[in-house]
Amino acid sequence: MYVIIVYDIQVERVNKVKGFLRTQLNWIQNSVFEGEVTPSELKYIKDNLTKIMNKNKDSVIIYTLRTEKALKRDVMGIEKAPIDGIL
Amino acid sequence: MYVIIVYDIQVERVNKVKGFLRTQLNWIQNSVFEGEVTPSELKYIKDNLTKIMNKNKDSVIIYTLRTEKALKRDVMGIEKAPIDGIL
Numbered sequence: 001m002y003v004i005i006v007y008d009i010q011v012e013r014v015n016k017v018k019g020f021l022r023t024q025l026n027w028i029q030n031s032v033f034e035g036e037v038t039p040s041e042l043k044y045i046k047d048n049l050t051k052i053m054n055k056n057k058d059s060v061i062i063y064t065l066r067t068e069k070a071l072k073r074d075v076m077g078i079e080k081a082p083i084d085g086i087l
Numbered sequence: 088m089y090v091i092i093v094y095d096i097q098v099e100r101v102n103k104v105k106g107f108l109r110t111q112l113n114w115i116q117n118s119v120f121e122g123e124v125t126p127s128e129l130k131y132i133k134d135n136l137t138k139i140m141n142k143n144k145d146s147v148i149i150y151t152l153r154t155e156k157a158l159k160r161d162v163m164g165i166e167k168a169p170i171d172g173i174l
Contacts, residue, residue, distance in 0.1 A: 071152060072150070
């Protein structure tokens with residue numbers, strides 16, 4: 001399955017979240033990661049995010065699709081992280 | 088078609104972008120909007136974003152799907168904008 005993760009994390013925790021997600025997914029934009037994951041990898045990601053984030057102050061949205069092919073991505077302006085160039 | 092728009096806009100332009108997108112889509116999280124649009128509505132959105140944003144400093148990602156049904160959305164932590172409650 002393919003996931004897009006968008007987060008809004010307070011500054012004191014944001015580097016920890018970003019650092020963790022970098023180990024699992026591709027960085028796309030300031031607070032956006034994407035990648036192909038298995039169900040167990042997604043569970044691992046969610047478990048770790050739950051540990052790192054403050055659920056009363058932070059917000060994470062996980063979009064899940066069956067396949068990346070269901071998705072078209074247009075980038076306007078600066079492209080911070082070309083999807084093929086990051087890992 | 089269904090779109091998810093995620094932006095990373097510098098502070099001096101962010102309210103203008105947010106204000107415009109609020110007229111077109113549903114606010115989901117700090118810098119995330121979603122909604123069902125026609126192709127001409129999407130063109131209108133892109134044209135206006137092009138006018139508002141600085142393409143050398145800002146970044147907008149537009150994810151397009153054929154239907155919202157292709158997508159599963161999980162929100163962890165605070166849910167800033169329940170999708171049925173905003174418009």
